[in-house]
Structure formats: C-alpha cells, structure tokens
Amino acid sequence: xxxxxxxxxxxxxxxxxxxxxxxxxxxxxxxxxxxxxxxxxxxxxxxxxxxxxxxxxxxxxxxxxxxxxxxxxxxxxxxxxxxxxxxxxxxxxxxxxxxxxxxxxxxxxxxxxxxxxxxxxxxxxxxxxxxxxxxxxxxxxxxxxxxxxxxxxxx
Numbered sequence: 554x555x556x557x558x559x560x561x562x563x564x565x566x567x568x569x570x571x572x573x574x575x576x577x578x579x580x581x582x583x584x585x586x587x588x589x590x591x592x593x594x595x596x597x598x599x600x601x602x603x604x605x606x607x608x609x610x611x612x613x614x615x616x617x618x619x620x621x622x623x624x625x626x627x628x629x630x631x632x633x634x635x636x637x638x639x640x641x642x643x644x645x646x647x648x649x650x651x652x653x654x655x656x657x658x659x660x661x662x663x664x665x666x667x668x669x670x671x672x673x674x675x676x677x678x679x680x681x682x683x684x685x686x687x688x689x690x691x692x693x694x695x696x697x698x699x700x701x702x703x704x705x706x707x708x
Contacts, residue, residue: 602631604631604685605630605631606687607626608627609627612624612625614691616693616696617697618670621668624678625657626661627660628687630684632684637679638654638663638677638678639677639679640677650666665693668695673695676690677690
C-alpha cells in the first residue's frame, strides 16, 4: 500500500526490486461500447490466450402475436463468459412459463412464449468474462396476426 503525503509536501520513493512478467499481452479494444470495466480508468492489459467473441450475431425475428420467439446468444471466451439479456437497455425479467433464459453449451437462449406486441424491442446479449465485455443486439418485432371474426369465412 502506498500512502501519499499531505498536499504541499514531497516524498521520494526508491524502488529496490521489480519483477517483470515475461509474456505477451493483448490490450482489449479501447472503444468498447460499454466503456471500461467498473473501477478501471482505461483498457486492462490481458495475458495472451484470453478472449471473448460472438460465434454468430443475435438473430432478428419478425413473428405473429401469440407465437414463440427464441433468440440465441452464441459466444466463446477464455475465461468462460457470463451472459445476461437486456430489452431496450433494461434487464429482461423472467416470467414463469413465458419468458425463460437458459444457459447453453454455446452461451445463452432467450425464449418468449405467447408473444404480445409489447414484447417488440431491441434485445441485447451482454457477455462478460472479467477481462472484456461485449454486446450483440437483435430485433424482435411482434406483429398482429389475422383476426378471426364470426362474420368472416377463412379458407
């Protein structure tokens, strides 16, 4: 721990030994859309071999009200990432038997059953592994289906 002197006073620091880790380092993208990790002022150098990337983009879906939508977040990383889902920048709240988030071998799956037009929105998959955070966005558009009225004869 280093204690700084009160304002106006100066101190001399002598470094007697310095151990240097001899390995290659990677620096994460400084223009991360979510900014630096909490408590960090800039990008964190990481040891070679650490990574985090999407295996494919989050799917866009247009589907009829009442149906089921499944969005996949396929991600790989070392260390293995944790995945969370956002809808229009707010956390997705699970509802029993309707909105279900499951961890999968490739990342995560968001399943929404009995769709309503209020489910329409931008769905973001946020993956983080303690070294880096990445996001991918898919659009879910729920449209009204044909209305069945006793006055119409559908064939």
